[in-house]
Amino acid sequence: MKPIKIGICGLGTVGGGTFNVLMRNKDLIAQRVGRPIEIAQIAMRRPNPGCDTSGVSVTDDVYAVADNPEIDILVELIGGCETAKTLVSRAIVSGKHVVTANKALIAVHGNELLAEAEKHKVQVAFEAAVAGGIPVIKALREGLAANKVHTVAGIINGTGNFILTAMEKKGSSFADVLSEAQALGYAEADPTFDVEGIDAAHKLTILASIAFGIPLQFEQTYTEGISGITAEDIQYAHELGYRIKHLGIARARKEGIELRVHPTLIPEKRLLANVDGVMNAVLVDTDAVGPTLFYGAGAGAEPTASAVIADIIDIARGIDSPHHMPALGYQRPLSNELTVLPMDETETAFYLRMSAADHPGVMTQITRILSEEGINIEALLQKEVFEGEQFAAIIMLTHKVKERAVNNAITAIEALDDVNGQVVKIRMDHLEHCNN
Amino acid sequence: MKPIKIGICGLGTVGGGTFNVLMRNKDLIAQRVGRPIEIAQIAMRRPNPGCDTSGVSVTDDVYAVADNPEIDILVELIGGCETAKTLVSRAIVSGKHVVTANKALIAVHGNELLAEAEKHKVQVAFEAAVAGGIPVIKALREGLAANKVHTVAGIINGTGNFILTAMEKKGSSFADVLSEAQALGYAEADPTFDVEGIDAAHKLTILASIAFGIPLQFEQTYTEGISGITAEDIQYAHELGYRIKHLGIARARKEGIELRVHPTLIPEKRLLANVDGVMNAVLVDTDAVGPTLFYGAGAGAEPTASAVIADIIDIARGIDSPHHMPALGYQRPLSNELTVLPMDETETAFYLRMSAADHPGVMTQITRILSEEGINIEALLQKEVFEGEQFAAIIMLTHKVKERAVNNAITAIEALDDVNGQVVKIRMDHLEHCNN
Numbered sequence: 067m068k069p070i071k072i073g074i075c076g077l078g079t080v081g082g083g084t085f086n087v088l089m090r091n092k093d094l095i096a097q098r099v100g101r102p103i104e105i106a107q108i109a110m111r112r113p114n115p116g117c118d119t120s121g122v123s124v125t126d127d128v129y130a131v132a133d134n135p136e137i138d139i140l141v142e143l144i145g146g147c148e149t150a151k152t153l154v155s156r157a158i159v160s161g162k163h164v165v166t167a168n169k170a171l172i173a174v175h176g177n178e179l180l181a182e183a184e185k186h187k188v189q190v191a192f193e194a195a196v197a198g199g200i201p202v203i204k205a206l207r208e209g210l211a212a213n214k215v216h217t218v219a220g221i222i223n224g225t226g227n228f229i230l231t232a233m234e235k236k237g238s239s240f241a242d243v244l245s246e247a248q249a250l251g252y253a254e255a256d257p258t259f260d261v262e263g264i265d266a267a268h269k270l271t272i273l274a275s276i277a278f279g280i281p282l283q284f285e286q287t288y289t290e291g292i293s294g295i296t297a298e299d300i301q302y303a304h305e306l307g308y309r310i311k312h313l314g315i316a317r318a319r320k321e322g323i324e325l326r327v328h329p330t331l332i333p334e335k336r337l338l339a340n341v342d343g344v345m346n347a348v349l350v351d352t353d354a355v356g357p358t359l360f361y362g363a364g365a366g367a368e369p370t371a372s373a374v375i376a377d378i379i380d381i382a383r384g385i386d387s388p389h390h391m392p393a394l395g396y397q398r399p400l401s402n403e404l405t406v407l408p409m410d411e412t413e414t415a416f417y418l419r420m421s422a423a424d425h426p427g428v429m430t431q432i433t434r435i436l437s438e439e440g441i442n443i444e445a446l447l448q449k450e451v452f453e454g455e456q457f458a459a460i461i462m463l464t465h466k467v468k469e470r471a472v473n474n475a476i477t478a479i480e481a482l483d484d485v486n487g488q489v490v491k492i493r494m495d496h497l498e499h500c501n502n
Numbered sequence: 503m504k505p506i507k508i509g510i511c512g513l514g515t516v517g518g519g520t521f522n523v524l525m526r527n528k529d530l531i532a533q534r535v536g537r538p539i540e541i542a543q544i545a546m547r548r549p550n551p552g553c554d555t556s557g558v559s560v561t562d563d564v565y566a567v568a569d570n571p572e573i574d575i576l577v578e579l580i581g582g583c584e585t586a587k588t589l590v591s592r593a594i595v596s597g598k599h600v601v602t603a604n605k606a607l608i609a610v611h612g613n614e615l616l617a618e619a620e621k622h623k624v625q626v627a628f629e630a631a632v633a634g635g636i637p638v639i640k641a642l643r644e645g646l647a648a649n650k651v652h653t654v655a656g657i658i659n660g661t662g663n664f665i666l667t668a669m670e671k672k673g674s675s676f677a678d679v680l681s682e683a684q685a686l687g688y689a690e691a692d693p694t695f696d697v698e699g700i701d702a703a704h705k706l707t708i709l710a711s712i713a714f715g716i717p718l719q720f721e722q723t724y725t726e727g728i729s730g731i732t733a734e735d736i737q738y739a740h741e742l743g744y745r746i747k748h749l750g751i752a753r754a755r756k757e758g759i760e761l762r763v764h765p766t767l768i769p770e771k772r773l774l775a776n777v778d779g780v781m782n783a784v785l786v787d788t789d790a791v792g793p794t795l796f797y798g799a800g801a802g803a804e805p806t807a808s809a810v811i812a813d814i815i816d817i818a819r820g821i822d823s824p825h826h827m828p829a830l831g832y833q834r835p836l837s838n839e840l841t842v843l844p845m846d847e848t849e850t851a852f853y854l855r856m857s858a859a860d861h862p863g864v865m866t867q868i869t870r871i872l873s874e875e876g877i878n879i880e881a882l883l884q885k886e887v888f889e890g891e892q893f894a895a896i897i898m899l900t901h902k903v904k905e906r907a908v909n910n911a912i913t914a915i916e917a918l919d920d921v922n923g924q925v926v927k928i929r930m931d932h933l934e935h936c937n938n
Contacts, residue, residue: 083790087648087649087789087790088648090789091648091649091650091789091790094650094715095647095648097715097832097833097837098647098715098828098831098832098833099833100826100828100833193645198791199790199791199792199794200791200794201640201641201644201645201646204637204640204641204644204645205637205640205641205645208637208640208812208815208816209629209637209640209641209809209812210637210808210812211531211534211811211812211815212523212524212527212531212807212808212810212811212812212814212815213523213527213808214527214530279530279533279534335776337773337776337777337797340771340773340776340938341773341938342937342938343937343938345937345938352808353523353526353527353804354519354523354527354635354804354805354807354808354811355634355635355636355798355799355804355805355808356635356798356799356805357797357798357799358635358636358796358797358798358799359795359796359797359798360794360795360796360797361773361793361794361795361796361797361938362791362792362793362794362795363791363792363793363794368789368790368791369790369791369792371648371790372646372648372649372788372790372791373645374648375647375648375790376644376645376646376647376648378648379644379647379648380644383826383827384820384823384826384827386823386824386826387820387822387823387824387826388822388823390536390819390820390822390823391819391820392534392536395534396533396534397533397534397535397536401533501778501779501781502776502777502778502779502781502797
């Protein structure tokens with residue numbers, strides 16, 4: 067059969083990986099698709115020393131690929147939003163299918179681009195945009211399509227998970243581990259996107275849209291990073307039977323959808339709590355199946371390439387057919403009935419740490435404030451005061467309560483004369499429905 | 503759009519679950535498919551008290567569904583092989599797509615049925631046949647389609663995993679825990695299929711075919727159950743840092759494919775070692791992504807229904823198109839190049855336990871035998887001999903070695919005067935490539 071012709075835009079880490087896996091597993095992939103996948107053109111600014119592109123038509127103009135009438139599928143791996151958006155849009159208009167690993171592009175401009183793709187009867191696929199090599203978009207959109215999804219909770223940023231794991235194993239500070247991660251190449255020189263949760267929020271935006279059939283709404287996603295997490299809090303969490311993970315959580319409640327990225331205490335016996343280093347995992351809890359978990363490499367050249375090529379194979383397998391697989395798993399228009407709840411309205415349990423004067427009466431004041439806000443304490447840890455110290459650390463785990471109530475209580479507690487400095491607040495999730 | 507009409511054959515546990523999930527999530531599923539799924543007919547021997555089938559055409563003749571010209575998809579949930587095979591074949595010949603949860607049917611008669619389906623241009627889908635609600639067939643066939651698969655290793659029988667988990671937690675015997683599992687409904691009155699690994703072998707046969715592009719060959723799958731596992735071995739394994747799980751393992755080696763179901767020691771820190779109770783998980787190790795793990799409920803009415811309906815949705819989404827998705831992930835004919843290795847040729851590490859006289863020289867004899875067979879010892883545990891006892895338990899972990907060598911060594915060791923009774927042999931797998 068006639069080969070499917072693809073054009074790869076961008077031959078950096080992911081582009082290079084995609085090129086190499088396509089070349090290495092060429093015969094295997096052709097057997098699976100029923101016809102060969104041919105790399106007809108590559109657009110790159112500079113050669114990738116890890117790729118032998120001899121014999122392939124190369125250009126430095128990405129738009130040449132979008133305009134190339136021979137090409138069936140444009141593979142966008144240049145990253146960024148501006149050029150990528152123009153490029154993808156141009157490919158769509160010229161009747162090409164598009165595969166991209168660009169989470170920011172889909173999270174921010176996906177509504178527009180996917181509507182455009184539908185109009186032009188082409189597909190835009192982005193499995194590689196979330197959790198790298200783990201086929202979790204496919205799982206949500208197809209494998210679990212019979213289910214009403216309650217919760218998606220994922221470790222979806224490998225850099226953040228590497229840092230938290232290392233902080234825990236070594237008892238080191240965030241700053242020290244970040245430097246180490248940068249030296250190892252696990253963190254960027256400017257790590258903001260990863261450690262402040264923006265990258266995870268892009269991914270969560272996409273997962274939530276597929277899980278709940280809502281439009282992509284990155285701007286509604288609450289985002290809190292891990293730069294404020296201390297070795298002390300990790301240690302206290304451990305003493306209480308929890309580990310701190312940077313989770314993206316999307317949860318459907320009767321009132322609306324919670325959409326939030328933040329550090330989270332989870333029980334240490336859960337599988338999700340034991341996903342370490344740069345690995346990713348996404349937990350999906352649904353009505354029919356209950357909890358499922360999808361684990362694997364969330365980044366890296368070849369894991370991401372695997373997802374890019376899976377999308378290419380999917381499109382190639384059905385290229386002669388009209389397309390019935392909606393990109394976000396639902397036929398348009400997507401529902402606007404479910405709104406994203408403001409953070410104040412979200413409900414979680416909390417870990418609170420405060421520094422209080424070591425004399426009787428303080429605890430009474432604190433517990434009265436909590437009680438007035440309807441906050442129940444599930445566990446309490448009061449650390450020994452050493453000689454010469456004036457303040458003792460008090461750690462509390464609360465039952466599930468609205469964020470607003472906890473914020474009110476914290477303001478009142480911080481105003482007490484006997485409490486020193488700020489109250490540390492970390493959200494907690496028992497992931498109740500998970501046996502493991 | 504016109505509804506897709508399905509006929510459900512069998513309204514037992516899985517049939518009832520399928521009916522209920524389809525009814526409960528009707529609107530959601532229609533939004534995802536783009537058209538409604540209508541249950542046009544049900545064939546059942548007796549009513550299911552958990553299902554309100556009023557308004558649905560009901561028959562006690564499964565063949566009436568196969569012959570019903572209104573029906574697009576026949577859902578085979580009657581189980582067993584004889585009638586199921588005739589039924590599925592009749593549906594295929596009459597131009598219907600088929601969805602089935604029947605692992606035995608696919609593992610034993612799949613080659614024939616899938617060839618027939620191809621001839622008649624219909625699809626036969628069986629996601630529910632492996633690991634219940636976990637969409638692992640889709641993951642292998644589509645999500646990881648860019649990859650060369652090295653290893654598939656799964657906990658794919660919930661009953662067996664429940665029993666091993668309970669034996670470990672309580673220190674109880676196999677027989678005691680089995681009775682308990684039977685009382686709880688987790689094990690059948692005749693538990694042979696589950697505890698002797700036949701059910702897992704059916705599932706592994708299917709996974710291996712998709713992973714490696716080989717024909718289904720159930721008869722080539724080595725099958726060993728868990729009825730010989732003792733609380734003692736579980737305890738010794740624990741002392742050495744391992745847990746015993748009943749795994750289905752398919753591994754591609756240069757020489758051929760290993761295809762085997764047996765109890766296996768795995769390092770206790772692996773995620774797979776921490777999958778407890780009736781839960782299932784499948785670990786897939788590939789060239790591009792590395793290890794991925796898929797976890798969830800492997801049985802039960804609604805988890806299995808989720809997989810059945812996912813297949814229905816897949817077929818429905820593409821029902822107007824020519825089909826390009828090969829049922830086993832490869833275009834036919836499947837390769838016969840890769841043969842399944844005889845068990846003697848498989849390579850694993852081993853746990854060996856023997857009872858030896860407590861005097862010097864015995865260990866020398868044993869280690870000489872092992873050395874002559876090229877077997878290296880990785881760890882050794884010699885249990886204290888209590889007063890009045892003549893024999894001491896010796897536990898050894900070996901490096902990776904061919905099964906034949908270990909069998910030879912065991913024969914020689916058992917022939918020693920100073921060794922009492924049989925040597926217990928349990929295979930071991932470090933799952934080396936898994937970070938978690």
